[in-house]
Amino acid sequence: CDDAFSEAPFPWSDQAWMEHRRGLAEDDKLRRQPMAIYEVHLPSWRRTAEGGIMNYRALAPLLVDHIKALHFNYLELLPLAHHPFDGSWGYQVTGHYGCYSPLGTPDDFKFFVDAMHAAGIGVIMDFVPAHFCKDEWALVDYDGSPTFEYEDPREGEHREWGTRVFNFARHEVRAYLLGAPLFWIERYHIDGIRVDAVSAMLYRNFMREDGEWIPNAEGGDSYLEAVTLLREMNRHVKKRFPGVVMCAEESTAWSGVTGGLDTPSGLGFDFKWDLGWMNDTLSYLAAPAGDKPSKHDKLTFRGLYMQHEKWILPLSHDEVVSGKGSLLDKMSYLDFPPFYEKLQMLKALYGFQVGSPGRPLLFMGAEIAQGREWNYAQSIDWHEGDEEIRGKFCTWVSDLMGVYQHHRPMHAGDDEPHGVEKLDLPKSFEWTEVDNKDACVVAFVRYWAKERPVLVLCNFSGAYYQSYALGVPFGGTWTILLNSDDWRYGGQGGGPCNGTELATTPEGRFGWPACLRFDVPARSCLVALAPEGAAVGAAAGEAKKAEDTDACEEH
Missing domain, CATH: 3.20.20.80 (Glycosidases)
Structure with missing residues (x-):
């Protein structure tokens, strides 16, 4: 125990950090910061x-x-x-x-x-x-x-x-x-x-x-x-x-944990x-391709309850122990050998996790797609991270988290996905493709105040969709921020690469005023930035307050 040691005062050097931490209690900064x-x-x-x-x-x-x-x-x-x-x-x-x-x-x-x-x-x-x-x-x-x-x-x-x-x-x-x-x-x-x-x-x-x-x-x-x-x-x-x-x-339905x-x-x-999200999502991704359409609601059910609490989305140690295998083991596949397909599906899972309302949590080893389940008595298999394809997988995790940190719509409105009318807070989340179960595709837009919205699309099928038509809320030029099938991430270079600009067409789709057409690789996640000037903002005063409140400041 601690009193077995003779402790002199420790020379802490974190005064600036501690001051920053105290400031998180003000103006909802704790909830608005990336986490x-x-x-x-x-x-x-x-x-x-x-x-x-x-x-x-x-x-x-x-x-x-x-x-x-x-x-x-x-x-x-x-x-x-x-x-x-x-x-x-x-x-x-x-x-x-x-x-x-x-x-x-x-x-x-x-x-x-x-x-x-x-x-x-x-x-x-x-x-x-x-x-x-x-x-x-x-x-x-x-x-x-x-x-x-x-x-x-x-x-x-x-x-x-x-x-x-x-x-x-x-x-x-x-x-x-x-x-x-x-x-x-x-x-x-x-x-x-x-x-x-x-x-x-x-x-x-x-x-x-x-x-x-x-x-x-x-x-x-x-x-x-x-x-x-x-x-x-x-x-x-x-x-x-x-x-x-x-x-x-x-793990229960107790009302009011937060x-x-x-x-x-x-x-x-x-x-x-949010252990329900974790269980549902992993269950869907483990299902054979032919069963995924009947399990599509496991991807979308969370929309019915996600406003009720303030969430962390965990892919934690509990899912990679006790004979459960690694996250990689849980991914379904079509062809043999399965390694490449599972790796691609895992990248799509992380994109879905980080894009969804809630704070993403990954257990160590997930960043290199470790092949075996965790063993408390052994180190992470860092030698796997030295393999070129796993190194590129790790780059996907880094770039994905970087986009999450940098673009405020990806995190600032996590706790009000449907908005709060009495506070003049608009929705921060909106499905744009929710029922396309046969294609195994979901897509949604993240909003925050007057920031440019961010679109996230995930294809959990083994099909490559050419010129996929996706309804979007804003016309203009959208910019691809991330494509998990990019060569940079160990993909095959399918679909628009990072930085590609995509112009909408005026045709409507599923009630949306504009349409994007682009190739969607199999087992992929694409993230795109909305055109300049596109936003679903709060009331003027609330939007200004949101812009002025920056919990991500350097310290």
Whole structure:
């Protein structure tokens, strides 16, 4: 634990960053800024030549260079609180206040965070308040009897995970859990907390059969005391550390995870992981070509609920472990050998993810399309990134994130896809091609104030469409920003290359006033910038305010 070290005051050099972070709490800057998240398990991101774990100080410059090259601006770390079993990836914790010592000392970790801040990279850390591991020397039966956990195993035991559940009603336990995130934010300058397994804190019957759980005092299935704890946690963090981002991994339909604390069910988180989007999208892409038309709604269903919360779109570690294979393994294909087709489909998936309303999150290894699933005891297969085609794949990720960062319609209106009339905020998202299930094509436009809108088209079929007709909301000259089939990204050069200008024709299509015609390669994503002067702006005052509010400023 930390008090095993003699700590002198650390010479932080991140004063400018901390001032910038405080400013994110003003005028909705936190929600309007781009937020591209790179998720990392530090012990296995990169290892020494002998296969050993690297120190925080050695990892810092390597990660900074890598993250900057890929145009991510947030780093999310799997839990770094003390945990006895590396195979838990940090999610079975014994010391919520102790910095994971195999990677170095507390000062080493402070050096790591300071280096990220110097490069303009925010640091989010996973936090596990739902349960703890049962090692007898740690928190379990702390004084010889249940102390941190509920006494009744129907409340105090997670059989599925082999862990104990914190007694959220006990004052001392609540103080312990409330203090932990504040400790990490204050002592280590952490910029965000991602709370793991929130669903297990919301519902008493989560992953339990009948007879394995006890209703609450009102006869319901919610953890009333845990809900109160989560609300208190977010209230304390926001009050003491404005600009720190609070994220929830929550998989149920609880209403108001990102709702305000002034609402009855609002938990006060800034963002929620959209696990429904992840499951639906991967299910669609794994389906054989002949089945995709019948599953088309898995691509479009999100439009019915995406305005209800504020989202992160995760392709996380959970999808590439425990026999699930890699993301590359999940992509369907037509011909043998499948590698090239899967690689192209994966590029289209990333384009769909980054273009959709929500903050994109990629787990390490996704940027090189790693072929095997993640193993916590091994480094990422960086040698694959040295292959020419995977190097070009990585360039696609970098350019895609660069467009996301640079073009405000791609991120600034993520939380109001359908607009908010009472605030004079117009829609920030609009389908232009939503029902073409047989072609396996979707297209949409992203808007923000008076900025030039951005069009995203994804073709998830194996067909090459010549002179594809796409209805668009504005006539004039559109400019191709990205084409995943460009030679630069390891493609075959099909369709308009990056920088190509496309003029619309006046013919209408599906009710749109103008039409673009261009070739659409198989398994591809194309991103285009609308003509000069094209915009769906807010009211004059709101548009001016949006233009003046720039959360992406250099610091």
